Amino acid sequence: MERILGVILAGGNSRRFGTDKAFASLGGRTLIARTIARARPQVDHVVLAVGRDPKPYAGLDHELILDAGDGADPVQQGPLAGILAGLTYGETRGFAHVVSYACDTPFFPPNLVSTLVTSVPGSQTDCVVAMHNGEPHRIFCLWRVAxxxxxxxxxxxxxxxxxxxxxxxxxxxxxxxxxxxxxxGDPFFNINSPEDLGKAEHYLNNASALFKV
Known part of the structure; x- marks a missing residue:
């Protein structure tokens, strides 16, 4: 059985949010905690890619990895720096695939990984990108470690x-x-601003207990 590593991308600048949105509270739980909880059952192991500064994430009970690159501003490096760090980690530890997750999209599908895996058309495919209503959500991808x-x-x-x-x-x-x-109805609804957080909070307050995460 080929093993799959989950890499949650954190450590961005959260410019529109004003503070580190990974630790913003939604329904009494932080966004990063919600992301971890939803990702963990889908993969064999989860790590957090935390930019170049692990200190804010030291209290989380998960392995932290630093972004790839030359130590430049992680915002300028972009999410690929964290994805590359995850691929390197996966390669050295025998994982066949990496799934990348955004930390600000807490409603992503519980069948994300299984759907990405079954959508691989052939052995030469390097990456499968999640889409909704024809729009790509490029952070949510299955990557072939090779x-x-x-x-x-x-x-x-x-x-x-x-x-x-x-x-x-x-x-x-x-x-x-x-x-x-x-x-x-958008499983990839992401929280970029306090207004987005308010919309997500409103959804949780009005959703039935069955749908709460």
Missing amino acids: CRARLETAFAGGLRKMEHVAEALALAHAEFRSSDEAPF
Whole structure:
């Protein structure tokens, strides 16, 4: 059985939110805690990619990894720095695949990983990107660990934007349905601002207990 590593991307600057949104409270639990709880049953192991400063995350009972790169501003490095760190970790520990998660999208599908895995069209596919209503959600991806060296080369050559990954790797996509278990039916509803947090809080307050996470 091929093992899958979950990598939760944290450590961004949360510019629009004003504070580190990973620790924002939603329904009495932090976003990072909700993300960990939802990711953990889907994969064999979970690590947190925390930029270049692990101190804010030291109290969490999970292994922390630092972003790849030269120590530059992690905001400029972008999410690929954390994904590369996860691929390197996975490669050295015998994982076949890595699934990347955003820490600000707490309603992502509970069948995220199984759907991504079944959407791999062939052995040469490097990455499967989650989609909803035809829109890609590029942080939520299944990565083949074997693509690490090629992605690292592209990163060293200046690749930073997720939308340009297709220039370096072979991509596929997995479409996810709308869900009653997410605000506005969007399982990839993400929290970028206090207003978004308020919308998510309103959803939780009005959802039935069955749908609360």
